[in-house]
Amino acid sequence: MTATASPPHSPERSPRRRGAGLALLGPAFVAAIAYVDPGNVAANLTAGAAHGYMLLWVLVAANASAVVVQYLSAKLGVVTGRSLPEHLGLRMRRTPRLLFWAQAEIVAAATDIAEVIGGALALYLLFDLPLVVGGIVTGVVSMVVLSLHSRRGTRAFETVVTAMLAILTIGFCAGLLFAQVAPGELVAGLVPRFDGAGSVVLAASMLGATVMPHAVYLHSALARDRHGDVPAGPERRRVLVATRWDVALALIVAGGVNVCMLVLAAATLPGVPGTDSIPGAQRAIAEHVGPTVGVLFAVGLLASGLASTSVGCMAGAEIMRGLLHVRIPLVVRRLVTLVPAIVLLAVDADATMLLVVSQVVLSFGIAFAIVPLVVYTSRRSVMGEDVNTVTTRVVAGVIATVIVALNVALVVLTLAG
Known part of the structure; x- marks a missing residue:
């Protein structure tokens, strides 16, 4: 473990070899894995x-x-050549930097617990492996992916x-081909409303599972590493246009998967006993929609757990590198962060409840990621000619405000209940 001054990363590809069109896509699809992790499920x-x-x-x-937030994160990395954690660290x-790092690491730990547990649940559903063994297998496979x-x-x-994103998309969306969806109720679901404190807690959980703090921290680093130091002018504009397409396409896929999961549950699980856990929900889906769909769902959950735990580990490493100026090998970090999830599985904690609670924890970390992101990308001293427009500042400010307000409501209603 070595201390560094946290200089800008060297790009993987030189500016002459950045390519064009589809060759510029990719970082957002990695970040999008965070939006379809087991906590979402x-x-x-x-x-x-x-x-x-x-x-x-x-x-x-x-x-x-999330489309707005992830684009701003990627834009920060492309324009400045530094990740969001690096800007914060500098x-x-x-003392504030250590405190900020502590909350970011708690968020990353909550993410990692959800992802390892999700992989363990999938292996239990597919192969009847004990959850502890499944958690270990998930950790080992993620080490292989990180070593790649x-x-x-x-x-x-x-x-x-x-490729894992494609697999989980098929696994989670296949059931809609056979489910009896109610179009009228589906449209009514687009009207904002709550039904008591329980629905607010779930909404915060869904928000924490959709707008992911660690994805905000990581995406700036992914864009930085892919594109390097892009000079201002036509080349940077071309990269930023490709980045917008990258973010839009990746989050259309991730958002579609999330919608599919909720609609599938709404169409097949209300009133069905035992659906308050992922194993119970998977069995109910298999009974009501078909065993093949049940297997595909479990395969999707496995792909989600394996991919997202690798991405989450990368995010945690970038947070530590940027805020503490400390680097540790990804595999070593994977070993350390695997322990809490294995311990929770070993003491037989309710796996599904841990996943939901982890997403609530994530929702509290969103503001800490989004507020500085909006501030930095709105400063001309940081972004130069690519500073946020007035419209972007307003939209991003509204997003940050709504997220903070929902979390305050979550605390008040939870304590009142």
């Missing part, structure tokens, strides 16, 4: 089973917000993660 299934289509609007609004004094990034570079890692 628990939050969306619980929301659909408990409230039908009522909270569909939360997913739509959260995904639209501008904060020691270390040995083969960013592009190889992007290819593997994108």
